[in-house]
């Protein structure tokens with residue numbers, strides 16, 4: 001019996017991140033499991049999983065986490081008391097907390113979707129289009145920006161926003177679970193009906209639009225950013241922006257080279273936001289030293305945390321406080 005067959009007829013609660021990696025894991029699940037199992041999906045950017053439904057978990061045969069983990073041991077135990085938990089993830093901080101538990105597929109060299117996909121499709125003939133999509137999501141999520149397929153991988157990420165119903169997002173708000181439904185359907189159509197991955201005309205226009213926004217964000221950030229030195233004499237950049245922070249940070253790090261240790265970013269898209277994102281490059285600096293100090297976590301080169309209050313955020317913004 002292969003892994004897909006082992007899940008047939010099962011009631012599954014499927015929890016996944018809200019980014020391309022998390023959404024791709026969901027696409028894999030929808031493609032292979034939706035016709036044979038009863039799957040309820042929950043996508044979430046917030047790693048605290050505020051809308052996780054313990055009743056749904058209790059009523060399920062299995063809870064699957066991809067590209068995200070239960071935020072703490074207590075949370076995990078509360079599910080595991082009634083229902084088996086499978087985790088497919090590549091975040092070191094989650095593994096540090098839950099790594100010794102059963103059914104944990106962990107690998108920092110593959111993204112969450114790829115870890116899940118490889119496990120699920122073990123021993124079966126692959127779908128060429130889906131295989132390509134997972135490969136591109138992996139290339140993007142691991143930020144392999146010197147890879148020959150980087151541009152296509154980034155384009156897959158950039159093809160997501162053209163499917164979002166922005167009017168609805170701004171008028172009434174849309175959950176992370178609903179947000180990418182049209183993107184998911186479009187990719188499932190490709191996997192079902194063609195034998196070679198491609199970008200549609202709509203997607204190509206959307207990609208171009210995102211690239212223009214990227215260039216604008218880069219120019220704006222260059223004008224408004226601050227280059228600072230922390231208490232340990234590390235040079236870092238602080239900037240805030242409404243969008244495209246990750247891609248601009250990556251460009252700045254290449255530009256400034258090894259003398260720049262890390263970048264601290266704040267998204268001003270939402271006024272109530274207290275989240276700080278950190279980036280570094282290669283072995284130059286481990287950002288989790290900072291994020292874990294403030295109760296967050298993530299990867300060596302990309303992690304985040306949330307301030308508990310507005311005052312600390314304001315101090316950081318004005319340069320009155322350094323994170324270390």
Ligand SMILES: [Mn+2]
Nearest residue numbers: 021067112141
């Ligand atoms: Mn990921």
